[in-house]
Amino acid sequence: xxxxxxxxxxxxxxxxxxxxxxxxxxxxxxxxxxxxxxxxxxxxxxxxxxxxxxxxxxxxxxxxxxxxxxxxxxxxxxxxxxxxxxxxxxxxxxxxxxxxxxxxxxxxxxxxxxxxxxxxxxxxxxxxxxxxxxxxxxxxxxxxxxxxxxxxxxxxxxxxxxxxxxxxxxxxxxxxxxxxxxxxxxxxxxxxxxxxxxxxxxxxxxxxxxxxxxxxxxxxxxxxxxxxxxxxxxxxxxxxxxxxxxxxxxxxxxxxxxxxxxxxxxxxxxxxx
Numbered sequence: 565x566x567x568x569x570x571x572x573x574x575x576x577x578x579x580x581x582x583x584x585x586x587x588x589x590x591x592x593x594x595x596x597x598x599x600x601x602x603x604x605x606x607x608x609x610x611x612x613x614x615x616x617x618x619x620x621x622x623x624x625x626x627x628x629x630x631x632x633x634x635x636x637x638x639x640x641x642x643x644x645x646x647x648x649x650x651x652x653x654x655x656x657x658x659x660x661x662x663x664x665x666x667x668x669x670x671x672x673x674x675x676x677x678x679x680x681x682x683x684x685x686x687x688x689x690x691x692x693x694x695x696x697x698x699x700x701x702x703x704x705x706x707x708x709x710x711x712x713x714x715x716x717x718x719x720x721x722x723x724x725x726x727x728x729x730x731x732x733x734x735x736x737x738x739x740x741x742x743x744x745x746x747x748x749x750x751x752x753x754x755x756x757x758x759x760x761x762x763x764x765x766x767x768x769x770x771x772x773x774x775x776x777x778x779x780x781x782x783x784x785x786x787x788x789x790x791x792x793x794x795x796x797x798x799x800x801x802x803x804x805x806x807x808x809x810x811x812x813x814x815x816x817x818x819x820x821x822x823x824x825x826x827x828x829x830x831x832x833x834x835x836x837x
Contacts, residue, residue, distance in 0.1 A: 583629070583699045586627040588607065589605065589626070590602070590614070592622055592623075607706075610705060610706070610707055613710055616709065619674055623670050624706075627665050636666065638664075639696040641658075641696070642667060643658045644659055644706075647688060647690075651684075655679040685713065687710050691703060691704065781825050783821040784818070784825040794811060
């Protein structure tokens with residue numbers, strides 16, 4: 565039983581050190597300081613709903629004390645909660661309290677704080693919350709408050725960026741139609757006709773290439789044929805970068821093979837002379 569005594573003492577201390585609100589009072593006045601309504605508040609029963617105009621001001625004053633001694637204290641947290649029961653929106657507004665426990669809050673509808681939630685025709689439930697490290701927390705439902713409906717906020721410049729955009733529909737150009745086979749055959753014959761003419765002329769003049777298939781000439785001729793194959797491959801499938809790469813690789817042995825072919829040709833002509 566002895567070990568339970570400290571816990572009982574701590575519970576008794578917390579129970580004794582609770583907060584209470586004394587002399588709560590509200591005042592509603594116009595922009596020229598004319599009082600429209602002023603009365604005390606009951607912490608056990610809500611009064612009739614209060615109404616503020618577009619230029620009215622609500623002033624709320626009260627005293628925070630310890631319930632056992634009646635001494636004014638300053639809680640660590642004191643704030644009002646404005647809650648719209650219909651929409652579920654709420655706003656929290658801190659209340660400044662002096663070290664002696666005196667609190668004062670002023671709501672000017674000409675310059676409403678940003679913490680007030682958006683409003684329509686529904687009243688806001690106003691509650692007072694007190695929090696402290698050395699006292700038990702307290703909550704009081706003060707009154708319901710009607711204030712002018714909120715204006716529609718201006719649209720943000722980037723508002724459209726956060727909306728669903730219409731689906732992007734791509735329009736592709738129809739595939740190019742191939743020309744008739746007859747036209748293709750005519751142009752193919754026009755391209756091959758110079759070769760036919762060349763072969764015919766060679767047959768007339770009797771061009772002789774006796775060393776064409778010698779070991780000194782064949783590598784150079786084969787590499788030239790490889791360049792022709794590369795050009796045809798480029799026309800069919802390759803890209804320009806690939807052609808430059810493969811052509812650069814072929815150019816190295818072609819240079820040496822061409823040099824060897826020229827040297828061999830010079831030797832044959834010199835021997836013939």
